[in-house]
Amino acid sequence: MTPMDERRNIRYVIWALGIAVFLAIPHVVTDKFLMHLAILGMLYAIVASNWDLTLGYAGVFNFAHLAFFGIGAYTSGILAVKYGISPWLGIPAGGLTAALASILVSIPAIRLRGIYVALLTFACSQLVLLLLLSQPLITGGQQGLTGVPQLQIGDFLFRKSRFAHFYLVGFLLLCSTIFLRRLVTSDFGLSLIALRDFEEYAVARGIPLARQRLLAFLLSSIFPGLAGGVYAHFLIVASPDIFGFSLTTLLLSMVLVGGVATIYGPVLVGVVMTFVSELMATSAWMSDVFGISRGPVRFMFVAVLIVLTMRFFPEGVWGLIKRFSARARDAQGTATEEQSQIT
Amino acid sequence: MTLEAIVAIIAGGLVSGSLYALMASGLSLVWGTVRMFNFAHGALVMVGAYSAWYVSNRGGIAKALQPIGKSIVANGEEAGALGGLLLPLGEWILSIKGGFGLALGVPFAILCCGLVGYIMYVLLVKPFVGKPGADLVVIITTIAGASFMQNGVQVIFGPRYKQLDRILKGPPLQILETAIGLQEVLIIVLTPLTLFLLHLFLKHSKLGLAIRAVAQNDDFAHLVGINVSQIYPLTFVVSSILAGLCGVMLGGLFFILPTMGAQELLFAFVVVVFGGLGSLPGTIVGAYVIGFIRESSAYIIDLYWAPVVLFATLIIVLIFRPRGLMGGEDS
Numbered sequence: 001m002t003p004m005d006e007r008r009n010i011r012y013v014i015w016a017l018g019i020a021v022f023l024a025i026p027h028v029v030t031d032k033f034l035m036h037l038a039i040l041g042m043l044y045a046i047v048a049s050n051w052d053l054t055l056g057y058a059g060v061f062n063f064a065h066l067a068f069f070g071i072g073a074y075t076s077g078i079l080a081v082k083y084g085i086s087p088w089l090g091i092p093a094g095g096l097t098a099a100l101a102s103i104l105v106s107i108p109a110i111r112l113r114g115i116y117v118a119l120l121t122f123a124c125s126q127l128v129l130l131l132l133l134s135q136p137l138i139t140g141g142q143q144g145l146t147g148v149p150q151l152q153i154g155d156f157l158f159r160k161s162r163f164a165h166f167y168l169v170g171f172l173l174l175c176s177t178i179f180l181r182r183l184v185t186s187d188f189g190l191s192l193i194a195l196r197d198f199e200e201y202a203v204a205r206g207i208p209l210a211r212q213r214l215l216a217f218l219l220s221s222i223f224p225g226l227a228g229g230v231y232a233h234f235l236i237v238a239s240p241d242i243f244g245f246s247l248t249t250l251l252l253s254m255v256l257v258g259g260v261a262t263i264y265g266p267v268l269v270g271v272v273m274t275f276v277s278e279l280m281a282t283s284a285w286m287s288d289v290f291g292i293s294r295g296p297v298r299f300m301f302v303a304v305l306i307v308l309t310m311r312f313f314p315e316g317v318w319g320l321i322k323r324f325s326a327r328a329r330d331a332q333g334t335a336t337e338e339q340s341q342i343t
Numbered sequence: 344m345t346l347e348a349i350v351a352i353i354a355g356g357l358v359s360g361s362l363y364a365l366m367a368s369g370l371s372l373v374w375g376t377v378r379m380f381n382f383a384h385g386a387l388v389m390v391g392a393y394s395a396w397y398v399s400n401r402g403g404i405a406k407a408l409q410p411i412g413k414s415i416v417a418n419g420e421e422a423g424a425l426g427g428l429l430l431p432l433g434e435w436i437l438s439i440k441g442g443f444g445l446a447l448g449v450p451f452a453i454l455c456c457g458l459v460g461y462i463m464y465v466l467l468v469k470p471f472v473g474k475p476g477a478d479l480v481v482i483i484t485t486i487a488g489a490s491f492m493q494n495g496v497q498v499i500f501g502p503r504y505k506q507l508d509r510i511l512k513g514p515p516l517q518i519l520e521t522a523i524g525l526q527e528v529l530i531i532v533l534t535p536l537t538l539f540l541l542h543l544f545l546k547h548s549k550l551g552l553a554i555r556a557v558a559q560n561d562d563f564a565h566l567v568g569i570n571v572s573q574i575y576p577l578t579f580v581v582s583s584i585l586a587g588l589c590g591v592m593l594g595g596l597f598f599i600l601p602t603m604g605a606q607e608l609l610f611a612f613v614v615v616v617f618g619g620l621g622s623l624p625g626t627i628v629g630a631y632v633i634g635f636i637r638e639s640s641a642y643i644i645d646l647y648w649a650p651v652v653l654f655a656t657l658i659i660v661l662i663f664r665p666r667g668l669m670g671g672e673d674s
Contacts, residue, residue, distance in 0.1 A: 061479055108658045115380050115620070118482050119612045120661065122382075126609045127654050134647030245605065249490040252483060296494035303491035307484050311470050 022170055026162045035162055037278050038271070039234060042169045045270030046176045046227040048254035049263050053220040056261035057184050059196030060213060061118040064105045066251060067125035068098040068221040070132075070242040072228025077148045077238035078138060087151055091229030098225025099218055101128070106217035110210045129243040144239035151233045165234055172230065173267070176223040180263045183219060192216055193261075246299045250277060253306045259316025269317055277302060350521040352638050358527045358596075359610075360634025361534035365589040366607055367614040367626045368538065369582030375558040375621035376578040379468055379481045383489040385608030387456055387583050391590025392599045393496055394455035396505050399448030412436030445508060445591075452587045460583025463488055464576045472575065497601040507594035526595045537588060538627060544581075545623075554578055558621070609650075610637070613657050 029035060047069050054062040072094030079085040079093055105124045109117050132139045139145055151158040151165070158164040183189050191212055194202035203209055232238040241247060254273050258265030280298040309316065315323075366384065373381050397403035415433030467484040471477040515522040545551035556564040557574045565571050586604075593603065610633065618629025633653065640652040 061482065108661055112661060115374075115478055115482075116616065116661070118380070118479070119616055120658075123609060123612050123654060123657065126606075127650055130606075130647070130650045244602070245486065245490045245493060249487055252486065256483065296497040299494040300491050300498070303487035303494075306487040307467060310480055310484055 019174075023167075026166050030162070032162075033282075035166060037275050039165050039169050040278070041271035041274030042173045043227045043231050043234070044251060044254060044274050045267045046169075046173050047224045048251050048258065048266035048270040049177060049180055050220045050223050051251065051255050052258075052261065052263055052266045053180060053183070053192075054216050055255055057189060057196065058192045058213060058216040060109070060216065061114070062105075062109070062121050062217065062220075063118055063248070064102075064121040064125040064128075065220070065224065066242060066248055067105075067128045068102055069224040069228040069231070070125075070238075070240075071101050071128065072098045072225035073232040073238040073242060074132060074139060074145065074228075075225075076229035077145045077232040080149050080233070081145060081147055082138060087149065087229070087233045091226055091233070094229030094232075095222045095225035098221045098228065102217045102221030103214065106214045109217070110213040125243055129240055132240055132243075139240075140238075142240060144237050144241070145232075146237050148232050148236045148238060150236060151230075169227075169230060169234075172223070172226060176227075177263065177267055179223070184261075184263060188212070188215070246296075249299060249306065250302050253302050253309070256306055257309045257313075257316055259318030259320075260314075262316070262318040262322075265316050265318025273302070347521045348642060350518055350523075352635070352642050354518070354521070354523045354527060354531070355638035355641075356631070356635035357531045358634070359637055360631035361530050362589055362593060362607060363610050363614045363634055364538060364627050364630035365534055365585050365592070366611040367618070367630050368541065368623060369585035370611055370615050371618070371621055371623055371626040372554075372585075373578055373582045374615070375623070376554055377468065377472070377575050379472075379478055380485075380620075381463075381579075381582070382482055382485040382608075383463060383467070383492065384582070384586050384611065385604030385606075386489040386492040387459060387586035388590040388593060388604035388607060389496060389599075389601060390459050390492060391452045391456045391587030392507060392594035392603060393500060393505070393590075394587075395445065395448040395452035395591045395594060396507050396599055397448075398443050398451040399445045399508060400505070402505070405443065408436050448507075449588075449591055452591050453584050456583045456587030456590075457580045459492075460579045460586075461576055463583070464579040468579070469575070493601045500601070502601065504598040504600050505594075506598055507591065509595050526592075530592050530596075533592075537585070541581075541585070550574075550577060554581075610653070613653055616657060617660055 025038070026035065029038075047066070051062070051065045054060045054065065072091075075094040075097040076087060076090035079090040080087055085093075105121060109120050109124075112120060133141055136142075151168075156164075158168070184192075191202065191207045194205075195207060195209055195212060199209070228242075250273065251270075254270040255266045257273065258267070258269035277298040280301060281295050313320065366388065370381060370384055373379060412433045412435075415429050416437065463485070467488050468481055471480045471484070474480070509524075509526045515524045516528055517523075543551075545555055553564070553569045553574050554577065556567070556569055557571055557578075561571050564574075589607070590604065593607065597603070614629045614633050615626055617633060618625035618627070633656075636656060637649050637653055641649040644652065
């Protein structure tokens, strides 16, 4: 067996083990709150890992990403509340509107460079927020859209079961992660990296800059749109807080702490960070120290974490894991070499 | 369109234009000099409003000091000589129940914003200056900074609305049968004055000249003996003070809350992109143009659609002039 085959086999084993553990979790964990956090964490992991496609691989400073998530949530929510359309149609519709929005944002954005892209995309996401707030009869305004129906199949309510939401969101996360990993290792992904690292050369070699960037926006918006729809039905509310600085910072920290341009990093840290920040918001210790307003403190913590990561670990958690596994492999490699020399 | 409507649009355009000019000139100054974009600029507006409120309002520091004053007065009579000395202090504290007023509140806000701006530079910007991709990293760190400040203020002051006293009290001014509040008039008058002071500072003071030299070419500025590493934080402090002043003015018009400044930051973005990043005259002209577009579209079409009109303008400008109307060659 060549080392390449061996590594691939190890990867399959890791995937199989991961899926087995995932399937077992709802059987073992009975605490409702922890399950709630796990589902929320996986939804955020979807959003964060898709953000990694534009932010990490394409190197485009896309600050409209959470708007795609929010648009998905509001689309499915409004369709269900105002028009009585089934969530199972509303959620794909959310993916579709998010994709449309991503095209609209990227048309002016792909022409611009660096800082101007950041300004424009940020402005676009705030514009979506202003529009949502301006139509309180449809969107619920500042209070958010309440009364979004729960997910159900026939008479079976997803909320009644520990498994339903968890498996649904887990399946979505799995699809999204496989999709993203395939994408970034494909020719398309390589062309994005080429454009990011050496734009002039990549363009000179015939990579169409505008088309690839537009596709990056589009492909990164579909799963967040779907996740947004599920999010609205899971929390039975679509709130304008999605567009705020706090959630943006939280999701940004997942991408950065997880490791830019890795996909796996944001998925992993997305789940972990949700637990950390939500448990901080509810722990008794925090409430003792900071009085009643402990919710905001976790966002302060997240902000500090981001700055420290940018300062000291720009490669993120996944970068560290990779570095250590590479070192371990090297050590093993030299050991077998020595052995073969001896024999 | 009636005459009143025209006067109202002009007055409104001047007020929003002034507020945007104060904010956007700070953003533009920092971009021109440090080549960084400060996403926490809106949070600085909020810090300015809260610090002015804390000193000037009866609910702020004056309220926090009352128990101390009371205990000094209560214990003072028994404590002998020292108590006798402290007694006037205690009585003085009790006498300022209504707060210190804006005469102290505004200087305190300027001080606070300058300090916060300096700290922000040291923690969020300085470590990344000169590294590849620094401008984009700093966007992230300043967003984190904005979130930190917003949530920090919410922890300290709570989420309830506050309101700053108006600087001038009295009935609104009647211009051509249109009522314009005194606070609005004050903003319209004071902002050009502040911007003129900024102009004098940049054109004629040694530090201002140094800032402009660094903005033009930091290597050459270094060569002629300008300490570039001191000019960067100075620029941040100046820009933060401008944001703080904007906060004091906004605080007299609307309610103060931890998320204030975010919407103004958004419009300031539109302004700097419209006017061209790094060009101060372009920014100021852009601010008033955007102010008028916003007010007239709010009046003619609808208040809620005004942002849409603005963004459409912005996108059209960006498509035809990707560096803004007066933007020079910068990347």
